[in-house]
Amino acid sequence: MNLKHILWPDVSEKEWNNWQWQLKNRLSGKEGLKRLGKTLGADVTGPLKAIKTYKWAATPYYLSLIKSKDVLRDPVGKQVIPSPKETEAPSLPLASSDPLREKEYSPIKGLIHRYRDRVVILATSLCASYCRHCNRKRQWARPECITISREALGEIRDYLLLKPHVREVLVSGGDPLLLPLEKLEFILEALRTISTIKVLRLGTRVPVTLPMRVTDELCRLLKRHRPIWINTHFNHPNEITKETKSAIERMQLAGIPVSNQSVLLRGVNDDYDILRSLFCNLQEIMVRPYYLFQCDMVKGTSHFWVPLEMGIEIMERMWAHVGGMCVPNFVVDLPDGGGKVRLLPSHLLESDGKEAVFSTFEKRLIKVRLSHA
Ligand code: SF4
Secondary structure, three states: OOHHHHHOOOOOHHHHOOHHHHHHOOEEHHHHHHHHHHHHOOOOHHHHHHOOOOOOEEOHHHHOOOOOOOHHHOOOHHHHOOOHHHHOHHHOOOOEOOOOOOOOOOOOOOEEEEEOOEEEEEOEOOOOOOOOOOOOHHHHHOOOOOEOOHHHHHHHHHHHHOOOOOOEEEEEOOOHHHOOHHHHHHHHHHHHOOOOOOEEEEEOOHHHHOHHHOOHHHHHHHHHOOOEEEEEOOOOHHHOOHHHHHHHHHHHHOOOOEEEEEEEOOOOOOOHHHHHHHHHHHHHOOOEEEEEEEOOOEOOOHHHOOOHHHHHHHHHHHHHHOOHHHOOEEEEEEOOOOEEEEOOOOOEEEEOOOEEEEEOOOOOEEEEEOOOO
């Protein structure tokens, strides 16, 4: 199935590769879902119910990555087409709209300060496509495209000037790469005037859902404000296309390293072979698989949750059989604002201070005399 040819048969290549055309032609809301349902002959009653609570929009490009007619079973479709399960009651008792307690850790508007040495700035509420597993779904109720004001940014700057131990700022959202370039430049410039801020990071899903947004002009802007790291969010090998490869390459040529944070999602990537292929393919395009997150217990996402043991089992196989550069840290962002913890297998079985017993990746036991004993 090629949704591009079905839904946009007359689009020229020039239009398709233009990010503004992509944003203007997003499918969204009731009308968009009905159009999709009619095209695929699918019943969208459930998705229509879900968008009364959680909004919906998707770029033509990202929708074109859906290959199965049964969109809610497709690994890309599942991430972007609303599911009636988002509003089903069973998920609610365990879930919270803000399990990481970001609101509590927000000393001033638009800023989250959870860890001592780094902060997050929520620069915009706009995203190219709304990921159904997003952990900031609570923000979707806000009008689209709220961007941080100059006044709010000024207050953030004043706050950071009083916190010299903060050395890194993650500009997130929403998606900061959808900001008008003047606004993005203004934010990065303001941060660069704080001498204690050494590193900037941008959290963006644009390379995955709207890769044509990564224009030469945007790359030049990023280059001017290095050191900048991009953290993006690929979840499935089907998301790595010639368009994404070329967007990533443009950023790399501008001297911007790109790493990836995936989320473990039921029915999307909760499978060893899929994740192995995703991580190896990312390494091939020089994107470092950095984190694999256990899906946060966010309201409206319980249909994506994977048992923790399953994630550990997949990752143990990965640690044993795949080169370390391809293996991300498996991480749980603990509910109740507990912060991130890494889940690592322990190969040290016992140690009495003189000798230690290790289990190899092939489960062979090796006794080691400790040098200091
Ligand atoms: S792009 Fe990021 S912030 Fe936007 S919906 Fe997806 S996960 Fe959430």
